[in-house]
Amino acid sequence: MNLTRRPDRLCDCHCPAHSGSLRLAYTSASCKCLVTCSTQPVTLLVKEWACALFLHPDNDHLWFVMNVAHGQWDWESAGEIDERADMFDACGEIEGLLRRLTTVLAEAAGASGR
Numbered sequence: 726m727n728l729t730r731r732p733d734r735l736c737d738c739h740c741p742a743h744s745g746s747l748r749l750a751y752t753s754a755s756c757k758c759l760v761t762c763s764t765q766p767v768t769l770l771v772k773e774w775a776c777a778l779f780l781h782p783d784n785d786h787l788w789f790v791m792n793v794a795h796g797q798w799d800w801e802s803a804g805e806i807d808e809r810a811d812m813f814d815a816c817g818e819i820e821g822l823l824r825r826l827t828t829v830l831a832e833a834a835g836a837s838g839r
């Protein structure tokens with residue numbers, strides 16, 4: 726099965742930078758995409774760390790984006806989890822779980838014909 730998730734979905738969250746177009750980079754300063762945007766991969770919201778975690782569609786590495794205000798995200802400083810970060814060990818496990826989750830969701834979508 727091909728699990729590569731190309732950024733082939735168009736933004737549907739009225740972001741000034743991406744609305745109606747592809748979102749090729751996840752670190753644009755002008756991006757106001759919501760984590761519920763169609764362009765956003767399967768995303769885990771982590772209230773404890775005030776961030777959201779997701780697998781970047783290009784390389785499948787675990788990325789984080791900080792929550793700056795209710796429903797707003799600091800895309801400009803989004804990036805891969807640093808191995809020096811306190812949460813790195815937990816993140817290794819989360820990365821594996823997100824991969825598994827993505828596979829399960831893809832299989833479920835395939836099974837239901839969507």
Ligand SMILES: [Zn+2]
Binds near residue numbers: 741742743748755
């Ligand atoms: Zn955007």
Ligand SMILES: [Zn+2]
Binds near residue numbers: 737738740743758759
């Ligand atoms: Zn968007």
